[in-house]
Amino acid sequence: MKVGIIGFGRFGKTLYRLLAGHFDIVLFDKNREVFKKYKLDTRTTISSNLKNIYESQVIFYCVPISTFDAVIKKHKKYFRDSHTLIDTLSVKAFPEKIFSQHLKGTKTGAILTHPMFGPDSSKEGFNNLRIVMNQFKSDRKTYLFWKNYFSAKGLNIVELTSKEHDKLAARSQGVTHFIGRLLSEFKFSKTSIDTRGAEELQKVMEQTCNDSWELFNSLQNYNQYTKKMRIQLGRAYDRLYNKLLPAPIHKWNYKTFGIQGGIGSFNEQAILHYLKTTGLNDYKISYLYTSENVLKALYEGSIDYGLFATHNSIGGIVSESIKAMSRYKFTIVEEVVISIQHFLMKRKEITKDRIRKIMAHSQVFKQCKNTLSRNFPHLILESGKGNLVDTAKAAQALARDRLPKTTAILGPKHLSELYDLEIIAENLQDDKINNTSFLLVTR
DSSP states (O other), X not given: OEEEEEOOXXXXXXXXXXXXTTSEEEEEOSOGXXXXXXXXXXXXXXXXXXXXXXXXXXXXXOOOGGGHHHHHHHHGGGOOTTOEEEEOOSOSHHHHHHHHHHSTTSOOEEEEEEESOOTTTXXXXXXXXXXXXXXXXXXXXXXXXXXXXXXXXXXXXXXXXXXXXXXXXXXXXXXXXXXXXXXXXXXXXXXXXXXXXXXXXXXXXXXXXXSOHHHHHHHHHSSXXXXXXXXXXXXXXXXXXXXXXXXXXXXXXXXXXXXXXXXXXXXXXXXXXXXXXXXXXSEEXXXXXXXXXXXXXXXXXXXXXXXXXXXXXXXXXXXXXXXXXXXXXXXXXXXXXXXXXXXXXXXXXXXXXXXXXXXXXXXXXXXXHHHHHHHOTTSEEEOOXXXXXXXXXXXXXXXXXXXXXXXXXXXOTHHHHHTTEEEEEOOOOSSSSOEEEEEEEEO
């Protein structure tokens, strides 16, 4: 019997080891470099002509999953009724669909297989390794021939439908490759005190990462059940992580609330409003200044709850918060809405005519845009960097000589009392009601 193998990469070479010596074999690969320094038996030939490959009775496809459709479409003109086509892809519903499309109305046979091994796991031989098989469009005689051949080579035959295979593979091979790649991203490495379990994890990482990124990507995206697996894996991680966090976080049994702003900020007003309405007395406020800091602290388990502004009736969404929210998982506990007013304040020893710029959060400038352009068109509007993006933090910096004295602060009235600043204009928000929404969140 003459057998063709299309694709002579890592798995093509593995399949060749399984078949060599028993068949006349014709090899084809567009990349001629893959044949260099590889010892072939006397019954094997290399062809650069596709037509020669299809003089074989049986053709195995050892091509990347992502190219399989294009390969079958291109080679279709060579198919004959006497052919049996055998795929070796790690997913099964996909090649079943492709074969069904391109073999419709023909008598060309096709067998679906997934050899559950590769060059690393089979380097000591094929005994007791598994191969999934599905007769699909093959006649019974041909199917049994290959089933018996693989069995004689020591392989354990597992017969499954494509759906059954993909469901199982997602939670087996899919998980294994995902964990292996995850360990690589984590930069998991050997230590001088590794346990047997750590050594086994090292092997999983090395074996899965030996395969190409293309294979990993296809395993995760051409099996309809792997997305669900990844979601479930992520949720399992979250549940386990949460179990390790004490509730409450601190041993003194008070709740810790991390907020976007500093002392005197609107975020502080919002959290105090919430605490007053709920009657909670045992709490601590952690001033974290940015939404990113709040959600990071919540994720790392250093606070019980987080609070940050998300929307204002005139300023719209708070971009800083939206960007941070896109990077973390959390649960919304409640929306807190308060009306806020903006006051312009300066250091007392600085006369009004010496003020050169106004500092505030960018969202504050959105809320006061028209009023500022009308009353203070000559002043520079500036939002701080890092923690100074928070207006309350900027007010503190001004009071402590960490900002130019010619800076004015636009923010809550309470800041003037905290830092002995003089109010020079009040209620500068364009919307005199000016409701702002804050989200109270937890893990």
